[in-house]
Amino acid sequence: MVQIPNTPAPTKSPAPRPVPTSADVARLAGVSRATVSYVLNNAGAVRISEPTRLRVRQAAEELGYVPHAAARALRAGHSRVVLMPTLPAPAGPLYSQFVHDFQGALARLEYTVVQYGATGLCGDDAARAWAELRPVAVLVPTPGIGPEGVAVLKRSGARAVVTLSPAPVEGAHALRLDHADVGRSAAAHLYARGRRRIGVVVPEGRGMEVFSAPRLHGSREALSGTGATVTELPLAYSEESAAALAARWSGLGLDAVFAYNDEYAMLLMRALQETGVRVPEDVAVVGADDLVLGRLLRPRLSTVRIALPSGRELASLVDRAVRNPAAAPEPHEPFGATVVHRESS
Amino acid sequence: MVQIPNTPAPTKSPAPRPVPTSADVARLAGVSRATVSYVLNNAGAVRISEPTRLRVRQAAEELGYVPHAAARALRAGHSRVVLMPTLPAPAGPLYSQFVHDFQGALARLEYTVVQYGATGLCGDDAARAWAELRPVAVLVPTPGIGPEGVAVLKRSGARAVVTLSPAPVEGAHALRLDHADVGRSAAAHLYARGRRRIGVVVPEGRGMEVFSAPRLHGSREALSGTGATVTELPLAYSEESAAALAARWSGLGLDAVFAYNDEYAMLLMRALQETGVRVPEDVAVVGADDLVLGRLLRPRLSTVRIALPSGRELASLVDRAVRNPAAAPEPHEPFGATVVHRESS
DNA sequence: TTGAAAGCGTTACCAT
DNA sequence: ATGGTAACGCTTTCAA
Numbered sequence: 001m002v003q004i005p006n007t008p009a010p011t012k013s014p015a016p017r018p019v020p021t022s023a024d025v026a027r028l029a030g031v032s033r034a035t036v037s038y039v040l041n042n043a044g045a046v047r048i049s050e051p052t053r054l055r056v057r058q059a060a061e062e063l064g065y066v067p068h069a070a071a072r073a074l075r076a077g078h079s080r081v082v083l084m085p086t087l088p089a090p091a092g093p094l095y096s097q098f099v100h101d102f103q104g105a106l107a108r109l110e111y112t113v114v115q116y117g118a119t120g121l122c123g124d125d126a127a128r129a130w131a132e133l134r135p136v137a138v139l140v141p142t143p144g145i146g147p148e149g150v151a152v153l154k155r156s157g158a159r160a161v162v163t164l165s166p167a168p169v170e171g172a173h174a175l176r177l178d179h180a181d182v183g184r185s186a187a188a189h190l191y192a193r194g195r196r197r198i199g200v201v202v203p204e205g206r207g208m209e210v211f212s213a214p215r216l217h218g219s220r221e222a223l224s225g226t227g228a229t230v231t232e233l234p235l236a237y238s239e240e241s242a243a244a245l246a247a248r249w250s251g252l253g254l255d256a257v258f259a260y261n262d263e264y265a266m267l268l269m270r271a272l273q274e275t276g277v278r279v280p281e282d283v284a285v286v287g288a289d290d291l292v293l294g295r296l297l298r299p300r301l302s303t304v305r306i307a308l309p310s311g312r313e314l315a316s317l318v319d320r321a322v323r324n325p326a327a328a329p330e331p332h333e334p335f336g337a338t339v340v341h342r343e344s345s
Numbered sequence: 346m347v348q349i350p351n352t353p354a355p356t357k358s359p360a361p362r363p364v365p366t367s368a369d370v371a372r373l374a375g376v377s378r379a380t381v382s383y384v385l386n387n388a389g390a391v392r393i394s395e396p397t398r399l400r401v402r403q404a405a406e407e408l409g410y411v412p413h414a415a416a417r418a419l420r421a422g423h424s425r426v427v428l429m430p431t432l433p434a435p436a437g438p439l440y441s442q443f444v445h446d447f448q449g450a451l452a453r454l455e456y457t458v459v460q461y462g463a464t465g466l467c468g469d470d471a472a473r474a475w476a477e478l479r480p481v482a483v484l485v486p487t488p489g490i491g492p493e494g495v496a497v498l499k500r501s502g503a504r505a506v507v508t509l510s511p512a513p514v515e516g517a518h519a520l521r522l523d524h525a526d527v528g529r530s531a532a533a534h535l536y537a538r539g540r541r542r543i544g545v546v547v548p549e550g551r552g553m554e555v556f557s558a559p560r561l562h563g564s565r566e567a568l569s570g571t572g573a574t575v576t577e578l579p580l581a582y583s584e585e586s587a588a589a590l591a592a593r594w595s596g597l598g599l600d601a602v603f604a605y606n607d608e609y610a611m612l613l614m615r616a617l618q619e620t621g622v623r624v625p626e627d628v629a630v631v632g633a634d635d636l637v638l639g640r641l642l643r644p645r646l647s648t649v650r651i652a653l654p655s656g657r658e659l660a661s662l663v664d665r666a667v668r669n670p671a672a673a674p675e676p677h678e679p680f681g682a683t684v685v686h687r688e689s690s
Numbered sequence: 691t692t693g694a695a696a697g698c699g700t701t702a703c704c705a706t
Numbered sequence: 707a708t709g710g711t712a713a714c715g716c717t718t719t720c721a722a
Contacts, residue, residue, distance in 0.1 A: 019479075019502050021699055032709045037701055047707060064500045069477040070415035070424075071699035074714050079415075086460070090445040093438070100435040107464040115431070115460035119452040132414040134364075155409045157364050239640055263638070270641040293608070293638065295584055296615040366715055377693045382717055390718095394691065416715035419698050 020063040029059035036060075040067070073134065078157065082111045082318060083135035085118040085126065087142065088207030092261065094289045094308070095141075101311025102139070109319050111136070124149035131156035137318050140164065140172075142210050147171055160321030162314070166214070168329075173321055175309060176334035179211050182304045183218025185337040186258040186286045187230070189302070193345055195256035195284050196228045201264050204236040212260055215288070219258055233257065235264060242271035249275065255283055256345070262287035262294040265301055269344065284345035299343035307335045365408040374404035381405075385412070418479070423502065427456045427663060428480035430463040430471065432487065433552030437606065439634045439653070440486075446656025447484070454664050456481070469494035476501035482663050485509065485517075487555050492516055505666030507659070511559070513674075518666055520654060521679035524556050527649045528563025530682040531603040531631045532575070534647070538690055540601035540629050541573045546609050549581040557605055560633070564603055578602065580609060587616035594620065600628055601690070607632035607639040610646055614689065629690035644688035652680045 022040075026033045031052060038048055039056040048056075059065075073079040084102075087095065103113040116133070118126045127149030130138055134157050143165035150161050150171040161172040168174035183200070190198050200219045202212045220230050231254060235241055249272060259265035265287030269279055279285050279299055287294055287303040294301035309317075317330070367385075371378045376397060383391050384401040393401075404410075418424040429447075432440065448458040461478070463471045472494030475483055479502050488510035495506050495516040506517040513519035528545070535543050545564045547557045565575050576599060580586055594617060604610035610632030614624055624630050624644055632639055632648040639646035654662075662675070 017500070019500065019699095022701095023699080033699090034701075034709060034711095035707095038708090041701085043701095049707070052708085064497055066473055066476040066497060066501050068419070068479060068699050070418045070479065071714090072701080073415045074413070074419060074698095074716090075700045075702085077714065086445075086448065086458075090438070090441040091436070092441075093435070096435040096437075096441060100431075103431065103462040104464060107462055113462040117448040117452055117458040119449060128411055131411040134413060134415065152409055152411060155362070155364065156411050237637060239637070266638060266641055292582060292584065293611060296611055364715095367717095368715080378716080379694080379718075380692060383692090386717085388718095392691070397691080413715050416698090417717075419700095419714095420716045420718085422698065 019068075020065045022065065022067070024063055025056065025059045025065050028063060029055040031056060079134060079136055080111045081133060081135045082106055082113050082137045082139065083130050083133060084113060084115050084139045084141065085130065086115050088210055089205065092263070092289065093291060094306075098308055098311055102314055103311070105312040105315030106318065109315060111315075111319075124152065127152045131158070134158075136160070137162070137322055139314070139318065143167075144210075145169065145172075159325040160318055162318060162321070171329075173317065173329040175314075175332065177306070177308075178218075178334060179214035180218030180221065181334070181337040182288050182306060183215035183220075183258065184222040185218075185304050185339050186215075186288065187219035187222035187228075189304075189339045189341070190256040190258065190284055190286060190345060191223060191226060191228055193256075193284060197231070197254045197256070198223065198228055199231045199233045199252065199254040199257040201233045201235050201257065201260040201268060203260055203264060204234050204241070215258070215260060235260075235268065237264065237267065239267070239271070242267045243274070246271035246275045246277070249277060249283075256285075257283060258286050258288075260287075261289045262291040262301060262303055265303075265344075266293060266297055269297065269301070280344050286339075286345050290340055294342070297344070302342045302345040303340045305338045305340050307338070309335070364413075365410045367410065367412070369408055370401065370404045370410050373408060374400040376401060424479060424481055425456045426478060426480045427451055427458050427482045427484065428475050428478060429458060429460050429484045429486065430475065431460050433464075433555055434550065437608070437634065438636060439651075443653055443656055447659055448656070450657040450660030451663065454660060456660075456664075469497065472497045476503070479503075481505070482507070482667055484659070484663065488512075489555075490514065490517075504670040505663055507663060507666070516674075518662065518674040520659075520677065522651070522653075523563075523679060524559035525563030525566065526679070526682040527633050527651060528560035528565075528603065529567040530563075530649050530684050531560075531633065532564040532567035532573075534649075534684045534686070535601040535603065535629055535631060535690060536568060536571060536573055538601075538629060542576070542599045542601070543568065543573055544576045544578045544597065544599040544602040546578045546580050546602065546605040546613060548605055548609060549579050549586070560603070560605060580605075580613065582609065582612065584612070584616070587612045588619070591616035591620045591622070594622060594628075601630075602628055603631050603633075605632075606634045607636040607646060607648055610648075610689075611638060611642055614642065614646070625689050631684075631690050635685055639687070642689070647687045647690040648685045650683045650685050652683070654680070 022033050022036045026036045036056050039053050106113050123144050127145055131153050137160040138158050140163045147170035153161050163169045163172045163174050164177045166178035200216050259268050265285055269285050287301050290303045290305035294303045367378050367381045371381045381401050384398050451458050468489050476498050482505040483503050485508045492515035498506050508514045508517045508519050509522045511523035545561050604613050610630050614630050632646050635648045635650035639648045
């Protein structure tokens with residue numbers, strides 16, 4: 001049977017040229033695919049004559065050849081991708097900075113960080129979706145993945161799984177980071193300052209509960225049995241929502257508020273001040289995350305600081321774990337939440 | 346020759362089990378790989394008996410089988426990955442929100458958004474690195490990629506390339522977004538308010554110049570030939586840096602400042618107020634990005650708002666472009682920069 | 691209803 | 707020094 005070479009498929013008019021492959025480069029340069037591979041990867045083991053190298057390079061240039069990462073990974077049996085699921089809510093400044101540092105540090109170690117939109121799925125289902133990419137390591141920034149999920153990832157070739165979560169997860173390098181600690185610290189601080197009727201801001205908005213729920217819970221826990229009360233205060237990140245909350249403030253009878261984080265604290269504090277509520281005389285306010293803006297407010301904002309690991313440290317941990325996956329997860333102290341007492345409480 | 350099956354490589358002690366493949370599932374279930382594929386992908390065209398389906402599912406479960414995305418993409422010849430290079434600097438709140446929306450909207454359209462750390466490389470070199478992933482679409486959030494880069498991506502199978510940049514890029518759906526407009530608007534506004542000696546804050550820090558340079562340049566441009574002066578004000582995002590700048594303020598002799606964005610404006614405004622400089626009487630301040638916090642400052646912060654496309658709109662644009670790559674890039678008006686005049690100017 | 695086989699793009703091994 | 711070939715894991719067409 002005669003095969004007509006390169007008959008264009010009779011579908012679309014622009015006839016989308018197929019993506020050039022290394023075989024195309026080889027054909028154009030008049031060499032074999034192996035030679036193309038050697039030249040383009042600067043393989044030291046094999047010597048290729050200079051003229052040949054040149055021909056191959058020119059051919060690749062001419063065709064606009066770009067190697068196919070998936071094919072390469074398939075062949076190699078591994079990749080240098082470090083996977084980082086994206087958060088369920090827009091990231092705050094603290095986290096953005098952290099991700100940026102982490103990414104930069106890993107890039108210097110020749111890894112590629114991929115933030116992957118793992119929408120909808122949760123827990124060990126999500127782990128399966130991540131495992132499809134066969135990352136060499138995974139950093140899970142929220143709780144929710146369990147030992148099963150970790151096992152799936154490891155069976156799929158992940159040499160390191162690092163979790164940031166309250167409880168250590170079997171099989172993972174568990175960096176213990178409990179947002180409930182933030183709530184606990186804030187509430188304990190307010191209680192120690194003599195406050196007894198404490199509001200806790202709970203941001204509205206999909207995905208926010210991942211962080212707000214533990215912060216609320218921690219506050220409740222710290223105050224249980226003390227006789228102090230905790231009042232949940234839903235609040236959207238808008239002037240209107242804050243004004244509405246401030247308008248019904250006197251009816252709530254609160255003498256303190258833990259405002260979820262510094263940004264919400266600023267929002268609420270302004271609304272309260274507008275309606276004549278004095279801070280900290282009438283109500284003590286505590287934020288969290290120790291953002292720059294907290295120091296700029298008047299009164300200066302008390303806040304709870306979390307000792308996040310630096311991006312560089314975490315990158316180096318990942319690298320060590322990848323190089324030696326057999327090593328037991330390094331134990332470490334939970335990241336503490338420290339109250340930074342300023343003027344608002 | 347007799348081949349000893351599954352001889353473990355005599356290397357490491359924990360003998361890392363190889364990752365289970367669909368062949369392993371097939372073997373365990375006593376069927377062929379094709380059947381496994383049919384069952385696991387719910388192929389409608391072929392009917393598989395219920396008992397077989399069950400056996401396959403159980404085998405997959407037991408082995409912890411997860412399909413290999415790279416292999417699948419290789420075989421399919423395409424993917425649903427939308428690539429988004431990460432910014433060279435930590436993202437601000439405006440951008441974080443945008444990315445989150447964009448990702449959510451694309452997920453609903455069954456795309457997978459991947460943020461890819463494209464560190465170091467720039468322009469068309471970066472494009473080559475992105476092309477290795479064979480994304481179906483690419484959203485380039487910074488200028489720097491040229492027609493060459495777009496061509497590389499398209500030749501590599503990208504059916505849509507969307508750029509957010511000042512000048513339209515040949516071959517791409519170019520959303521025209523010029524940060525110089527922000528600088529122009531701010532400067533023109535300050536000039537119209539009678540200010541003539543105008544400072545422009547330039548954030549320090551790697552990667553910031555991508556946005557700060559055009560904003561500065563736009564300010565210069567708007568004032569050239571008017572007799573007004575532009576003074577460059579390097580500023581790190583810290584209280585100390587702001588205090589240092591405020592300390593030498595009177596020597597600068599400025600009557601207005603465009604503070605890069607609302608966050609820097611807040612930082613500088615506070616430092617100025619601390620040293621007794623009155624806003625807006627002594628110095629007019631304009632921020633940018635129209636963040637919530639600008640409305641919370643006193644005096645309320647004037648700002649320049651950029652009409653970013655919503656994540657949903659952009660997602661739908663990407664989807665349309667992917668479905669019909671032949672269509673000419675949809676023309677559109679450049680996104681305007683609008684001055685929101687409040688009290689600080 | 692199920693199985694065999696080809697092929698996606700790449701690279702490593704083994705001939706030449 | 708270079709080229710043929712097999713194999714990575716998966717899907718799909720064709721044949722039984």
